[in-house]
Amino acid sequence: MRIAVTGREGQVVQALIERGAAAGHEVIPLGRPALDLTARAMSIQDALAAAVPDMIVSAAAYTAVDCAESERDLAFAINATGAESVAAAACAIGVPLVHLSTDYVFDGAKPTPYVEGDATGPTGVYGASKLAGEELVLAAQPNSAVLRTAWVYSPFGANFVRTMLRLAETRDEVSVVADQRGNPTSALDIADGIIAVATNLAADRAPARRGIFHMTGSGEASWAEFAEAIFAASAASGGPSAMVRAIATADYPTAAARPANSRLDCTLLDDRHGVRLPDWQGAVRAVVARLTDYQMER
Numbered sequence: 613m614r615i616a617v618t619g620r621e622g623q624v625v626q627a628l629i630e631r632g633a634a635a636g637h638e639v640i641p642l643g644r645p646a647l648d649l650t651a652r653a654m655s656i657q658d659a660l661a662a663a664v665p666d667m668i669v670s671a672a673a674y675t676a677v678d679c680a681e682s683e684r685d686l687a688f689a690i691n692a693t694g695a696e697s698v699a700a701a702a703c704a705i706g707v708p709l710v711h712l713s714t715d716y717v718f719d720g721a722k723p724t725p726y727v728e729g730d731a732t733g734p735t736g737v738y739g740a741s742k743l744a745g746e747e748l749v750l751a752a753q754p755n756s757a758v759l760r761t762a763w764v765y766s767p768f769g770a771n772f773v774r775t776m777l778r779l780a781e782t783r784d785e786v787s788v789v790a791d792q793r794g795n796p797t798s799a800l801d802i803a804d805g806i807i808a809v810a811t812n813l814a815a816d817r818a819p820a821r822r823g824i825f826h827m828t829g830s831g832e833a834s835w836a837e838f839a840e841a842i843f844a845a846s847a848a849s850g851g852p853s854a855m856v857r858a859i860a861t862a863d864y865p866t867a868a869a870r871p872a873n874s875r876l877d878c879t880l881l882d883d884r885h886g887v888r889l890p891d892w893q894g895a896v897r898a899v900v901a902r903l904t905d906y907q908m909e910r
Contacts (some may be wrong), residue, residue, distance in 0.1 A: 613637045613638070613666045613667055613810065613811065613814065614637070614638045614640065614663070614664065614665050614666045614667070615628070615632060615637055615638065615639045615640065615665060615666070615667045615668070615669055615807075615810065616640045616642055616660055616663040616665035616667070616668050616669070617639060617640065617641050617642065617668070617669040617671050618642055618643070618647060618649065618668075618669070618670050618671055618672035618698055619641060619642070619643050619671050619672030619673075620641045620642070620643035620644075621643070621769065622671055622672065622673075622769065623764055623765075623766040623768050623769045623771060623799040624671045624712060624764070624766075624799045624802055624803060624806075625641050625671050625672075626766070626768040626769070626799070627766055627768065627798075627799040627800045627802060627803035628641075628669065628671070628803045628806060628807075629641060630800070630803070631800060631803040631804055631807060632803070632807060635807055637807065640663045640665065642659055642660065642663060643672065646659050647659040647660070647672075649672055649689070649690045649693075649694025649695070649697070649698070650686075650689045650690060650694060653696075653697040653700060653701070656694070656697040656698060656701055657697070657700065657701035657704055657705070660698070660701045660702070660705060661701070661704075661705050665705070665707055666707055666814060667707055667708055667709075667710070667810045667813070667814060668698065668701070668702045668705075668707055668708075668709045668710070669709075669710045669711075669712075669806055669810070670695055670698045670699065670709060670710065670711040670712065670749065671712050672690070672694075673690060673691050673695075673712070673742070673745075674686060674687045674690040674691050674738070674741065675738070676738075677716070677736065677738045677866075677868045677870075678866050678867035678868050679867075680736065680737040680738040680741065680868065681736060681737050681867045681868050682867075683737075684737045684741075687737050687738060687741040688737075688740075688741045688744065690741075691738075691741035691742050691744070691745045692741050692742075692744035692745045692748055693748070694745075695711060695745035695748060695749050696745070696748035696749060696751075696752050698711075698749075699711065699748065699749040699750075699752035699753035699756060700752040700753065702753045702755070702756070703752060703753040703755070708753075708755045708756065708757075708810065708813035708814060709749070709753050709755065709756040709757075710756070710757050710759060710806050710809055710810050710813070711745070711746070711749045711756055711757070711758045711759070712758075712759055712761065712802075712806075713742050713743075713745065713746050713758050713759065713760045713761075713824075714738075714739065714742045714760060714761065714762065715760060715761070715762035715763075715794065715828075715871060715874040715875075715876055716734055716736065716738055716739030716742060716871065717732045717734050717739050717742055717743040717746065717760065718730065718732060718733060718734070718739075718871055718873075718874075719733040719734065719735050719871060720735070720792075720870070720871025720872040720873045720874060721733075721872070721873070722873055723873065724873075724875075725832075725873075725875035725876055725877040726826070726873075726875065726876050726877060727826070727877045727879070727880070728760075728823075728824045728825065728826060728880055735868075735869040735871070736868035736869055737868070738868060746758050746824065750823070750824075754822060755813070755822060756822060757809050757813060757821065757822055757823065757824075757825060757885075758823065758824045758825065759802075759805070759806065759809065759825055759826075759827045759881075760824065760825070760826050760827065760876060761797050761802055761826075761827050761828050761876075762794050762795055762797060762828050762874045762876060763794045763795060763796045763797055763828070763829075763838070763874065764797050764798075764799050764802065765796060765797070765798060765799065765896070765899060766798060766799035766800060766899060767800075767899055767902050767903055768799065772796075772835070772838065772839075772842075773842055773896065773899055773900060773903070774903065776788075776839050776842045776843065776854075777842065777846055777851065777852060777900070777903060777904075779854065780843060780846065780851075780852035780853050780854040781852045783854050784854055784855060785854055785855045785856075785857050786839060786854045786855070786856055786857065787856075787857045787858075787859045787863070787864070788835050788836040788838075788839040788856050788857070788858065788859065789834070789835045789836065789858075789859055789860070789861050789863075789864055789870075790834045790835065790836035790837075790858035790859065790860070791834070791860050791861050791872060792834060792835055792861060792870055792871070792872050792873075792874065793832055793833065793834050793872070793873055793874065793875055794828075794832065794833070794835075794871075794873075794874030794875055795828035795829050795830075795831065795832055795833075795874070795875055795876060795892060796829050796831075796833055796838050796892040796895075796896060797827075797828045797829040797889065797892065797895075798829060798889075798890075798892070798895040798896070798898070798899055800895070800898075800899070801829060801889045801890055801895055802827065802889070804889075805827050805881075805887050805889055808885060808886070808887045809821075809825075809827075809881075809885050809887060812885050812886075820884050821884060821885065825878075825880055825881040825884065825885070826876035826877060826878045826880065826881060827876075827878055827881050827887065827889060828876050828878055828889060829889050829890065829891065829892035829895055830878075830888065830889060830890060830891045830892065831891050831892045831893060832875050832892075833892065834858075836856050836858040836859075838896075839856045840856050841893055841896055841897075842896060842900055843855075843856065845896060845897040845900035845901065846900050846904055848897075849900060849901045849904040849905070850904060851900065851903070851904030
């Protein structure tokens with residue numbers, strides 16, 4: 613399968629390139645200047661059509677959650693209008709689309725994991741722009757699967773795992789929020805999930821395969837528990853580690869509010885696509901081992 617994916621440097625894009633090659637697929641990353649999500653819709657369509665894809669993955673996004681509060685127009689231009697243009701291009705080219713979204717479409721007030729049918733209610737600009745993108749994508753290309761994920765980490769780019777390991781190199785103790793819970797999710801597992809969903813979309817026209825699905829690592833944690841698991845895995849691999857001091861969200865103010873509950877119920881994805889991502893603890897050990905091995909080689 614020939615997969616065109618929007619973006620070049622993002623965690624999921626890098627993971628897709630790696631996992632796609634391992635699975636025998638050709639993954640074509642498209643980013644600026646060839647593909648700019650703030651450009652005209654026809655320019656986006658031309659860039660995607662030139663890749664001659666069998667499938668398009670809409671992975672590029674404005675993800676600076678706090679900056680979005682003061683850059684609303686840019687966030688919506690990329691996450692809503694840009695995503696719509698990608699979906700419209702997929703429809704015009706005649707190929708299915710997998711679009712990535714986020715737990716930030718919810719307000720985090722629900723006491724149990726969110727299911728796809730729960731009422732949305734983003735509390736910030738980033739979440740609002742991604743929710744608008746979901747709606748526009750499904751309207752522009754019904755032959756789509758929107759995959760909401762959360763707490764993404766990987767061996768690539770900037771993410772929580774790499775930040776914790778970097779801090780542990782110079783600190784004995786790191787303060788981490790303990791009153792937000794979610795599902796840590798490896799971008800490598802997300803890539804495997806995307807490929808499985810894309811394969812299903814290409815092979816089966818059933819409406820049940822289309823629509824919105826939740827896709828996160830199995831199991832849950834607080835950010836503090838996530839950090840503890842990272843440091844334990846790092847110590848086991850001979851890498852840096854630190855003690856975790858649990859703090860409250862109120863002790864770490866940010867421009868944009870974070871959902872207290874980011875947990876997503878992924879049952880529907882398993883039922884409709886036969887996809888269930890691995891346990892997050894094993895996945896984080898694998899990523900940390902890979903990162904610490906790389907540091908030792910240097």
